[in-house]
Amino acid sequence: MHKIGFLGCGNMARAIIGGILAKGIVAPGEIIASARTQATIDAAHERFGIDVTLDNAEACKASVVFLAVKPQMYESVIAEAAPHFSSETVLVSIAPGKTLAWLSDASGLAKVVRLMPNTPAAVGEGMTSVVIGKGCSAEDADLVLEIVDSFGKSERIPEHLMDAASAAAGCSPAYVYMMIEAMADAAVLEGMPRAQAYRFAAQAVVGAGKMVLESGQHPGALKDAVCSPGGTTIEGVRTLEACGFRSSVTEALIATVDKARSL
Numbered sequence: 474m475h476k477i478g479f480l481g482c483g484n485m486a487r488a489i490i491g492g493i494l495a496k497g498i499v500a501p502g503e504i505i506a507s508a509r510t511q512a513t514i515d516a517a518h519e520r521f522g523i524d525v526t527l528d529n530a531e532a533c534k535a536s537v538v539f540l541a542v543k544p545q546m547y548e549s550v551i552a553e554a555a556p557h558f559s560s561e562t563v564l565v566s567i568a569p570g571k572t573l574a575w576l577s578d579a580s581g582l583a584k585v586v587r588l589m590p591n592t593p594a595a596v597g598e599g600m601t602s603v604v605i606g607k608g609c610s611a612e613d614a615d616l617v618l619e620i621v622d623s624f625g626k627s628e629r630i631p632e633h634l635m636d637a638a639s640a641a642a643g644c645s646p647a648y649v650y651m652m653i654e655a656m657a658d659a660a661v662l663e664g665m666p667r668a669q670a671y672r673f674a675a676q677a678v679v680g681a682g683k684m685v686l687e688s689g690q691h692p693g694a695l696k697d698a699v700c701s702p703g704g705t706t707i708e709g710v711r712t713l714e715a716c717g718f719r720s721s722v723t724e725a726l727i728a729t730v731d732k733a734r735s736l
């Protein structure tokens with residue numbers, strides 16, 4: 474029997490599978506993924522060496538089943554999958570908006586888990602929020618956490634913080650990529666080759682993130698330390714404030730929370 478199944482094999486499933494296999498906690502043959510098209514499953518098999526199928530029922534037989542389809546598909550995919558689960562199946566949702574209570578009702582399963590991962594899982598740098606349902610045993614929780622910790626960091630949170638966690642870590646990589654693109658555009662405008670500009674901008678983001686995590690300093694203090702008196706950086710800070718940078722980011726994250734609540 475497969476240890477981990479994926480219903481859906483899109484961007485997030487592929488990021489998780491890549492992260493799990495890089496860490497080696499399970500062999501490729503212990504993972505099975507289903508998707509709607511032959512091209513998708515062929516590509517996943519070729520890239521990861523995992524088992525693949527067009528039949529969701531096959532993937533439902535795994536011990537831990539990730540629901541990796543869009544939230545709008547959850548209802549129909551769970552209805553199709555439910556007859557194929559066993560009472561021991563651990564069902565893992567990675568979608569915003571679908572509560573543990575809803576998942577349990579829809580699937581008929583007692584063992585349900587909510588995660589909100591992010592695509593940096595693909596390089597072992599994921600940040601995943603975890604809510605383990607009450608029907609899960611300590612062993613189920615350990616297994617899920619072993620899987621999740623193989624592709625980055627994780628924290629257990631109360632379920633009511635799931636939308637906040639999704640905004641801060643699930644969606645936010647998209648905005649960071651936009652910022653990296655914009656930062657590189659400026660460097661390109663000044664004559665730097667494009668590939669080099671992405672390296673500089675991306676490494677600056679990696680380094681700034683590590684500073685927040687490891688220095689113990691407030692982000693504002695770290696920002697202040699970059700701004701030499703009468704220097705160049707403070708001119709950029711003035712410009713970002715005039716353009717509503719921080720407010721734009723906050724509003725964008727609140728928009729994701731509003732959307733999650735509507736799903």
Ligand SMILES: NC(=O)C1=CN([C@@H]2O[C@H](COP(=O)(O)OP(=O)(O)OC[C@H]3O[C@@H](n4cnc5c(N)ncnc54)[C@H](O)[C@@H]3O)[C@@H](O)[C@H]2O)C=CC1
Pocket residue numbers: 480481482483484485486507508509510513529540541542543544546550567568569589590591592643644
């Ligand atoms: N992309 C991201 O950064 C993140 C995504 N998520 C969640 O992951 C889930 C999937 O999102 P993405 O991977 O971005 O979407 P995607 O569109 O890349 O992948 C969806 C996959 O589902 C498959 N699919 C569609 N209908 C199906 C069906 N009836 N049966 C089996 N497979 C079917 C598609 O073939 C595709 O492989 C969503 O619930 C999303 O909220 C969570 C965190 C981050």
Ligand SMILES: O=C(O)[C@@H]1CCC=N1
Pocket residue numbers: 569639643644
């Ligand atoms: O866009 C989405 O809905 C998913 C959830 C978090 C990131 N991507």
